[in-house]
Amino acid sequence: MIIEHPLLGPRDAAEFTYLGDARLIDRPDWQSENAAQEFFEYGYLRDNPAGWHQELWFHEAGDRSWLVVTRNTLTHEISKVELARDVARSRGRSK
């Protein structure tokens, strides 16, 4: 797999480590009423779809940026790569 890094261009997937579903960006609010349940679901439950999947990859052997990669789990085709920072900010995190 080749990951089209937004800053560095095409990079071999071997340079990256994989964390998982990009929903991990949406960390629950620790003060919410259902925090325990929300953290359990956040930590342990996954959609695990067969098809398009947004996921977090870390450019460990490169510029050490986190990316959100939209990839098809049935074909390994990659349709979109964004900086995780941009995605997180657009979702209202790290204001």
Place this chain on the structure above:
Amino acid sequence: MRYSGFKVLKEALTGHKGWAPAWRDPEPQPHYDIVIIGGGGHGLATAYYLAKEFQQKRIAVLEKGWIGGGNVGRNTTIIRSNYLLDGNEPFYEFSLKLWEGLEQDFNYNAMVSQRGILNLIHTDAQRDAFVRRGNAMILNGADAELLTTAQIKERYPFLNTEDARFPIKGGLAQHRGGTVRHDAVAWGYARGADSRGVDIIQNCEVTGFRIENGKCLGVETSRGFIGAGKVGCAVAGSSGRLMAKAEMRLPIESHVLQAFVSEGLKPVLPGVITFGAGHFYVSQSDKGGLVFGGDIDGYNSYAQRGNLPVVEDVCEGGMAIFPAFGRARLLRMWGGIMDMSMDGSPIIDKTHIEGLYFNGGWCYGGFKATPASGYCFAHLLVRDTPHPTAAAYRFDRFEKGLMIDEKGMGNQPNLH
């Protein structure tokens, strides 16, 4: 029809006209007492034990493709019971004991070969961990022996014990571990189940569940609705996809694991050897091919094929410790989809939906578990209580902090 040496001789002398198909090809009935989804090793073993040990009638196994086309026919066939934790070791030892009597039990040659398995040690810390694991195995009635470098050199003279990065400092051996002919496991269980009246229905994909008032009434399939008193799901790598149809999210990610076979060689390798530190393990099949593999690719996948970086990593690991194997040519490679759980251990449990039961999360180690998994799942389906050796494989262990994390990796499926 019972298979025996006498029968083989008789057929040889009478033109092989007396063999019958090993299982029927029945049409689905409108309703069964128990429907098992997935005709892999675990689904077929479940049906077999339901009929044989728990005297159940009216059972069906629904398989979307052909039986044995999933992981049961794609794995590297290693069986062992060398686990550390209390939640695991009694279960895997129960499984190994079932393997030991399996061929007589289901009257089928599954080529169970207890040729032994050796885990290599490279550091003092690793030795401490392996000693502890060996002791845990012995406490649970399994066998384990710690080998010195000299003993390893004597038994496996082709090993590179002096690798600069990973010199071999000993090993943990389980002599009762070994390999089994994987396809024959699926076929043997299928034949045994079929002969006890189980309907094995191939080319029948489950596309949904009919759930009313919190109770599962049956399954929608590509061959119509099939009603069921109880439904057991055993679809391994497809667990996430299937359970999503019951609106369940699982503590599981699907990942691809690759395996490799070399050209056939004269016997060179007497048992199974795992070089965990180098992400490599190998055995030699009875046909002579070196059967080897390493780590999972590490990203979510349903593609049944992996990528080249892992191929390189596996082959590098192999070359470091078995330099002679570099002369062998690679014949085939393939991938299978692993149901990687959040703690690396499986789940055999009821769901919150009445009548719907789940078996999955087997990671890359579910082949060895096949007999016990089938037995324990059948026990749960019939008695509604877990089998004592599978009591820890609960859905709620993640919520309650009762993880069974052999490797201590945490909730990161690609690291287990």
